[in-house]
Amino acid sequence: MERDDAVDYQALEFAYRRSADQDAQQAVHHPVVIVGAGPVGLSLAIDLAQQGIASVVLDSGSRLSTGSRAICFAKRTLEIWDRLGCGDRMVAKGVSWNVGKVFFRHEQVYQFDLLPERGHERPAFINLQQYYCEGYLVERARQLPQIDLRWRHKVTGLEQDAGGVRLTVETPEGPYALRADYVAACDGSRSTLRQLLGLESKGRVFRDRFLIADIRVPARIAPAERWFWFDPPFHRNQSVLLHMQPDHVWRVDFQLGWDADPEAAKQPENVIPRVRALLGEAQPFELEWVSVYTFSCLRMEKFRHGRVLFAGDAAHLVSPFGARGANSGVQDAENLAWKLAAVLRGQAPDALLDSYASEREYAADENILNSTRSTDFITPKSEVSRLFRDAVLDLSKTHPFARRLVNSGRLSVPAVLKDSPLNTPDAEPFAAGLVPGAPAADAPVRRLADGRDGWLLRELHGSRFVALLFGGGPDAAAQVAALRAGAQGLAPLAVLVVVPRGAAAPDVADAVVLEDREGLLAQRYDGAPGTVYLLRPDQHVCARWRRPDGPALGRAMRRALCLPGG
Template identity: 55%
Template structure:
């Protein structure tokens, strides 16, 4: 019996069913999962109204996406739900790899101090959705949530997009300037447009089980190749809140999904892993690996994000995190277009940048699948020899792949970034997501850099106030500036000598960096980052 009880969200009769002209929404979002809800909140923070349409009236069943990465938590901070998620979630940064009954090695995903957010938290998707719905209700004039409303079709004309909606009380058509499809792997919107994925589907099947038990397992990621309790396969263990543990077990390519979901099949497998300690099965699912995406994520006025645009294996936590990072990239651009502050061509940069991100995730996911499920004798020999070497030879650990864990992709070299001629060192090149660092405000209050970035273009200057530019907020770091650098980590991470200026995008990515720039230099970089063809 599942421990979690979802709130029930009522159906509210929309005006379209009474023959009244519904409003022309700037954005219609299909799907009230984490990606769709995050998109609505991000747009609302920019002053853009949206309607979110979902066929259910509860949050998701089962834990589903559970591993939320540091970068994703930083985005959730900007959206206003990060603190609540971290307070509830299980924080972790250590992973352990086993081969049979032997620990091969352990790794630390965040070995340095000076970051607000941990490497990862584990938090069930149903909590994330609940928190996002609560946050969306903080914007009653900008976000309308329509539950028990199933999208049955979608399309577009030159000046609008639309969705057909079926409710318990009738059907209607809803028009919007843009539609964002966040309706998952089985996307109705994608099917309505006649689109399909490209990529690979793997035959291996895996069992996911949420198990409630009192256990002493630490807050770490444990992965086994050929575990003694599950012969010849692989296994993964993650701790979640509420004494829930996620257990993933490889089943092989010939497994029957319906048969493997039966409790009489699941319980002995779990018992072999956890021993005689009492447990209760909370949720069961069977899945197969897919590494696929749409050829394009932008189709005129219909935009795809999250699983409706791309799917990867769950090992590596790249699905949910990738979807939230889609939203982070998309919504400031769409808001700029709708407010007349950016050209329609800016939307194409969402396509190029996030297709790049999806391809990086798919590559890592496919490599993990090949390493975890060798298809030939030589592949198995290679894997086993790598695992044998990895215990004592650090170089071999780079070859071990149990799911390379989610990290944000760099946008270095893409069109919105200005070529770096600054000669500055460090990782904060144009296209990089900004690293956090501890700061102190002018009022003496301690905080974090990323809490001061995002939502608009920002000129971050070290030592001196950056030049004034319309539409750019200015921040200075220094003894008499907006921010102090009490530990020196901000200057170290940004090579922040006096006179250095960074132009930061609304999604907390570096657009450009300079030494003692003129207003004209920053202005050109800003125009480029806003998608101007004249930059």
């Protein structure tokens, strides 16, 4: 992994640019204003732009993130970024990994594989410094004329009325005003918009501290895996986490304990001995970035407040174990983008945005639960808790049941929105497959029209619903026509017909025929001939049936769009 020398993203600074809005006599109106140009705000802006919705992105700063910060980006996040046009670049630069290893004292107790099955395009995770992610997203945003990205434009005032939101924005040349139909607050854990609305996040602050050290090492010191130590000989009675990053940089997290002095712990004379104890005296290294953090599990009570919608760390905050922060924030953006687009295009009522709040509040609760359990296991606060943890770790060396109790950070997976009001319950039994609310599963496919090999998720589009029809028999044309008739007048619908390997392409118009190259689609979707899945624009299942039915599909789309008759 060589350094990308074309751009030094850590040194990059974005110039303030005066907007024509600052010269207007009245506040200029925009459909969407996004506050915060981090991974969440930029992902939302790109997603909206690809659906034809213009936005203004305001950021009070002029630089990308400092240090690695969020480095673990999950398979689902990579699939979202694939759709946004920058996933390939993220994966090419990042360090891909699937395997994690757990150590107790001086020995490995077990390992796990987060993606043990074949037939997925993306790895379980990549490690990539947050400034690369942000830099690549900025460069993608600049390719899209629907995005107006403004640096050093800080929101200092917010007022709502029935028609929209009025923002006061401070710049180096003075203040100006904007109006928006909707505002997305993606401005981080210290959210200015949350403060302006007099809101707060509530939850739990953990009484422990961790030191992050990004170190540059000329030699590979471990495989591209996640290594977690409990009570290692080089850092007794504490925990340590190790990750490989690009550019010969390694991320090390050292548990310090609550009584540690954060400022003293960051000093090189205190960091270097810890790193030498891990690497050995003979291994050269350089310190690249050091930070100390205290972690919390917090969330706002509601993610929607009128026409202001909160996403990412502005809405919820988790401890870093499990890589749930940035990943869940990008998934917030994906959930919000298609709903904002549908409302602004007049395809859905404003009430659809209430489902953004309810679905992502549910996902945040799931993440906070897992994050809290991880943190309690990693940092026991009583002697009894420590004895239990250490006994579990000892048993895990030889007893598989104990390994299920070890919690070094349950790693991020997308939420299954099983109780969403947008879902249509199954009318017929499914033995397996993806339940309504689950994210779509990937598998290798071949487009029969041109023989091109690819992946299912690459065939799904963020601006349309997708009907996935299994079978492709002599009735395929009539089945496709029925599905299209059901969607008439509601929202764009793409139809994908999936046929078994070696089957002839059915004669269907206005549908893409995909060969199930390895039979994995039929397996993962329980796709008996005639089975239909309806996928939302964010690639979550919202309905499924054992046979095509146009009226049923229409009702399911109405339900997913919060329209009458759903």
